[in-house]
Amino acid sequence: MFEQRIIEERGNVRTWTDGYGCTRVDAIDQPTDGFATRRYLRFAVQNRDDWERVKERLDPSSPERTHPIDYQDPPETLGTSAPRHGPGGIHWRDNIEAANKSEYPVRLTITGIYWGIRDFVGMLELSLMFYDQPDLVHDMFEYWAWYLMQVLDEPLRHIKVDELILNEDMAFKKQSMMSPPLIEEFLLPRYLRLYEFFKERGVEAVVMDSDGYNNQILDAMYPQALDGIQPIEIAAGNDPEEILTRYPGIFIHGGVDKRELAKSRERLRAEVAARYRSAWEHGGFIPHCDHGVPPDIPLRNFLYYVELARGLANGEDLDRYEPPCELEQQLGPIEEMFDPRSAIARAYGGEA
Numbered sequence: 001m002f003e004q005r006i007i008e009e010r011g012n013v014r015t016w017t018d019g020y021g022c023t024r025v026d027a028i029d030q031p032t033d034g035f036a037t038r039r040y041l042r043f044a045v046q047n048r049d050d051w052e053r054v055k056e057r058l059d060p061s062s063p064e065r066t067h068p069i070d071y072q073d074p075p076e077t078l079g080t081s082a083p084r085h086g087p088g089g090i091h092w093r094d095n096i097e098a099a100n101k102s103e104y105p106v107r108l109t110i111t112g113i114y115w116g117i118r119d120f121v122g123m124l125e126l127s128l129m130f131y132d133q134p135d136l137v138h139d140m141f142e143y144w145a146w147y148l149m150q151v152l153d154e155p156l157r158h159i160k161v162d163e164l165i166l167n168e169d170m171a172f173k174k175q176s177m178m179s180p181p182l183i184e185e186f187l188l189p190r191y192l193r194l195y196e197f198f199k200e201r202g203v204e205a206v207v208m209d210s211d212g213y214n215n216q217i218l219d220a221m222y223p224q225a226l227d228g229i230q231p232i233e234i235a236a237g238n239d240p241e242e243i244l245t246r247y248p249g250i251f252i253h254g255g256v257d258k259r260e261l262a263k264s265r266e267r268l269r270a271e272v273a274a275r276y277r278s279a280w281e282h283g284g285f286i287p288h289c290d291h292g293v294p295p296d297i298p299l300r301n302f303l304y305y306v307e308l309a310r311g312l313a314n315g316e317d318l319d320r321y322e323p324p325c326e327l328e329q330q331l332g333p334i335e336e337m338f339d340p341r342s343a344i345a346r347a348y349g350g351e352a
Contacts, residue, residue, distance in 0.1 A: 001057070002044070012347055020044055020119050021054065031343035032295045043122040048136050054120055055143060060150035066091060092155045105162040110152070112166035112208065113144045113190055114178065123177060130182055137186055145190035149197050156201035163205045164198055165230070171212025173236045183220040191225035205251050211291060212236045215243070222247050230254045233290045240275060244282040253286035261289065261305055262297045268305060273319070276312040295338045303327040 001019035008015040015025050021044030030036050045051045099106045111119075117140045118126050129137050170177045178187065198206050207228040210217060213236045214229050222229075231254030232238045240255035255278075260271035275287035287309065293302060307323030 011349060013349075015041070022120075022122075027347040029347060031340070031347045037344075037347075040122060043120060043125060045117075045120040045140075046125065047133070048139075051120075051136065051140060058143070058147055060147050065151065092159065096158050099159045106160065107163045107165065108152075108159075108161045108203075109165045109167060109209070110148060112168040113141050113148075113187060114168045114170045116144045117141060127177070130178075130186065134186075141186055141190050145194055148194065153201075156198070156203070161198075161201075161203045163207055164203045165207050165209050166194075167209045169209065169211050171210050171214055171217060171236065174213050176210075176213065176216040180216050180220045183217065188221060188225060191221060195225045207251065207253075214238060215246070218243070218247055218250070222250060227251050228253075228284075231288075231290045235259060235290075238290075240285060240287075241278045241282075244278060244285060249284065251284045254288055254290045255285065256287050256289050256305075256309075258289050258291055258294060258297065261301055262294070265301070265304060268301055269308060269322075272305060272308055273312065276309070277318050280318070295343075296340055298334075298337070300328050300331065300334075303331075 002017065002021040004019055005017045006014060007017065007023070009028065012028050013025060014028050015023070017023050022040055023042040024038050024040045026036060026038035045054055114126075117137075121129065121140075126137070176183070195206055205227040206225075207230060208214075208217065208221075208226055209230055211231065211233055214232070215238075218226070218229060228251030229243075230252055232240050232243065232252055234255065234257035238255070240252060243250060243252055256275050257271050260267050272287070275285075279285040279287050289305075304323060304325060307325065307327060308321070311321050311323055312318060
């Protein structure tokens with residue numbers, strides 16, 4: 001990673017260079033942890049010389065990538081979106097037996113090609129670069145695919161992975177960030193090699209993580225380079241029922257409209273029951289919240305949702321089942337409801 005460097009701080013707003021070498025502006029204390037708002041001023045890669053400097057930091061054989069971590073010393077970070085290690089072990093080798101004997105599915109989540117390069121280039125800049133510097137994009141995408149295979153070759157020969165997720169987030173509402181012709185030229189050839197690589201090492205499901213509207217992506221890449229996609233955001237125009245019928249044999253998960261979870265119990269229940277009806281009828285679908293759980297969803301609603309989903313997944317009646325709400329009974333009285341506008345105002349200044 002690049003050295004993080006503060007350029008200026010005014011009140012709760014910081015201008016700084018992050019670990020990806022990007023200069024950005026965001027709140028020091030974010031409105032909500034995990035939903036960081038930020039504005040980029042300059043990205044690390046704007047031309048081939050920049051890429052060569054970044055590539056020096058992307059050595060797959062570097063021992064720092066897999067060295068043991070001391071969990072008493074969390075990594076220094078200035079931003080909520082910086083990479084962080086999680087609990088569970090200090091090295092992949094320490095988890096071989098636990099993973100291979102687990103009764104639960106083993107999932108590996110990695111940074112995909114589009115996402116990986118976009119972090120260094122920027123979305124707008126990469127969109128232009130497809131046309132202005134196509135050879136450079138080909139080189140960057142090619143290197144990232146090779147880099148992933150080099151990093152993962154040995155671990156995948158020891159650990160049986162049920163689901164491998166490639167984080168891409170390459171779609172907006174109604175459209176993908178790469179057009180289907182661009183996907184077919186720049187992304188698909190690398191994905192075909194990655195797909196073969198993962199399958200040769202026993203990965204059961206190769207799944208793309210992409211917010212936004214995903215059908216254009218699937219039209220270009222399923223089934224030859226992907227087994228599935230998630231989280232099926234409803235607000236972006238995705239329809240789990242349509243996806244399951246339009247792309248036979250696909251595996252999806254997500255698809256529960258997070259906006260409905262913030263409304264009445266009746267609206268919440270109708271949404272969840274509809275998704276589980278599709279799951280039971282088609283298979284290949286694990287319903288869950290279609291992205292992170294926003295802070296405007298009341299905790300009581302979420303606990304109701306957890307018990308409702310558990311019951312419907314276990315075969316309870318889709319039309320009549322009501323959960324016992326045992327989790328909610330453990331809560332005290334409501335102290336204060338979350339107000340997103342007030343939280344943003346506190347972080348960035350101004351009126352709510």
